[in-house]
Amino acid sequence: MTGQHRIVVLGAGYAGLAAARRFAKKGRDARVTVVDAHAEFVERVRLHQQVAGQRIPHWDIRELLERRKIHFVHDRVRELDTVGGRVILDREPALDYDTLVYALGSAGDSTGVPGVAEYALSVATPADARALPISISGGPVVVVGAGATGIELAAELAESQPDSRVLLLGSDEPAAWMSPRAQGHVRRVLERLGVEIRSDAKVIEVSAAGVRLADGTVVGSAATIWAAGFGVPDLAARAGLAVDGRGRVLTEPTLRSVSHPDIYAAGDCAVIAGPDGRELRMSCATALPTGKHAADAVIARMRGREAADLRFRYVFQCLSLGRRDGLIQFLNADDSPGRTVLTGRTAAWFKERVVRGAAWAARP
Numbered sequence: 001m002t003g004q005h006r007i008v009v010l011g012a013g014y015a016g017l018a019a020a021r022r023f024a025k026k027g028r029d030a031r032v033t034v035v036d037a038h039a040e041f042v043e044r045v046r047l048h049q050q051v052a053g054q055r056i057p058h059w060d061i062r063e064l065l066e067r068r069k070i071h072f073v074h075d076r077v078r079e080l081d082t083v084g085g086r087v088i089l090d091r092e093p094a095l096d097y098d099t100l101v102y103a104l105g106s107a108g109d110s111t112g113v114p115g116v117a118e119y120a121l122s123v124a125t126p127a128d129a130r131a132l133p134i135s136i137s138g139g140p141v142v143v144v145g146a147g148a149t150g151i152e153l154a155a156e157l158a159e160s161q162p163d164s165r166v167l168l169l170g171s172d173e174p175a176a177w178m179s180p181r182a183q184g185h186v187r188r189v190l191e192r193l194g195v196e197i198r199s200d201a202k203v204i205e206v207s208a209a210g211v212r213l214a215d216g217t218v219v220g221s222a223a224t225i226w227a228a229g230f231g232v233p234d235l236a237a238r239a240g241l242a243v244d245g246r247g248r249v250l251t252e253p254t255l256r257s258v259s260h261p262d263i264y265a266a267g268d269c270a271v272i273a274g275p276d277g278r279e280l281r282m283s284c285a286t287a288l289p290t291g292k293h294a295a296d297a298v299i300a301r302m303r304g305r306e307a308a309d310l311r312f313r314y315v316f317q318c319l320s321l322g323r324r325d326g327l328i329q330f331l332n333a334d335d336s337p338g339r340t341v342l343t344g345r346t347a348a349w350f351k352e353r354v355v356r357g358a359a360w361a362a363r364p
């Protein structure tokens with residue numbers, strides 16, 4: 001290969017920016033270009049706060065990257081030409097690459113349940129959050145999905161607008177994957193904030209009037225917010241990369257694509273083996289280290305060295321429960337819940353520090 005090695009990073013979320021930051025430190029001999037459809041990095045883990053009316057931080061991506069001599073292209077990736085080694089964009093000229101880091105993240109999944117795409121709102125991306133009406137005083141708001149996003153959103157809405165009626169529907173207990181003590185705390189705080197919880201509610205249809213449950217009940221809502229799962233862009237699948245049933249790129253332990261040796265993947269859009277071979281969960285906590293590791297693997301290969309396998313262990317998971325309460329569940333290496341939890345204001349403070357730390361770790 002002659003000339004500078006051309007690395008193109010797709011996506012300037014937590015994973016893509018963590019990769020860029022690493023390239024800025026260790027891969028200065030390469031020409032690095034980052035592409036994102038948005039000009040600003042918005043802290044995605046705070047979108048529920050934005051929906052509840054708070055201002056959340058955002059940064060100009062070009063400014064962040066160009067002071068570290070990394071090029072930024074503000075455009076949407078339309079297609080990958082893996083044979084020619086090119087990224088096809090909507091407006092700008094195509095970009096040639098020697099190595100590609102695929103970090104396009106995730107968005108709300110509106111497939112699977114009829115009416116979600118037409119009638120439900122989402123907080124999954126900055127664009128979704130901007131489109132959501134902040135005032136929810138017009139009637140009951142139904143949040144579907146009692147996972148981390150649904151819990152954080154319901155708590156934030158109920159705390160910021162105490163006169164509103166917020167319902168949290170899930171087919172399981174909120175935070176069912178956590179320890180009994182953690183689950184108990186989450187339920188207590190949600191109830192204290194006035195959130196109405198239904199943990200036996202499998203939603204089978206969304207309409208303008210509300211949601212229909214598997215038992216035939218219709219729950220009326222002025223706004224339905226879908227927080228029951230994330231999907232990924234279909235670009236990798238369309239380009240012929242090996243992907244799983246959801247379109248996430250299958251990776252080797254170095255984070256190289258199993259089918260395309262010049263492509264690496266990180267963050268929500270990749271299938272990455274964690275401790276005990278269990279897939280890493282979609283999270284900012286995994287996006288940051290996998291973005292960094294993908295960059296390290298690319299640099300090692302560029303220098304003719306063998307890339308190391310990713311070594312990752314979980315430590316804790318944080319939930320915000322409004323601005324004055326929270327939950328920190330300490331985890332075993334494999335993501336199973338440990339015995340220790342932090343709650344209350346200490347947990348809220350801890351989570352705020354973690355969120356700030358994540359943004360700091362992503363900024364090149």
Ligand SMILES: Cc1cc2nc3c(=O)[nH]c(=O)nc-3n(C[C@H](O)[C@H](O)[C@H](O)COP(=O)(O)OP(=O)(O)OC[C@H]3O[C@@H](n4cnc5c(N)ncnc54)[C@H](O)[C@@H]3O)c2cc1C
Nearest residue numbers: 011013014015037076077104105106267268283284285287
């Ligand atoms: C409300 C909310 C709260 C959350 N709270 C937490 C939390 O407390 N802790 C935690 O660990 N995780 C949390 N998450 C999950 C976390 O935000 C994601 O797992 C994380 O952002 C994944 O990082 P990523 O870099 O893989 O993807 P993203 O952050 O989604 O970044 C992907 C980037 O790719 C860009 N992109 C996508 N498609 C294209 C295209 N075709 N062309 C160009 N650019 C494109 C997007 O604009 C985006 O900037 C939360 C998520 C939400 C929605």
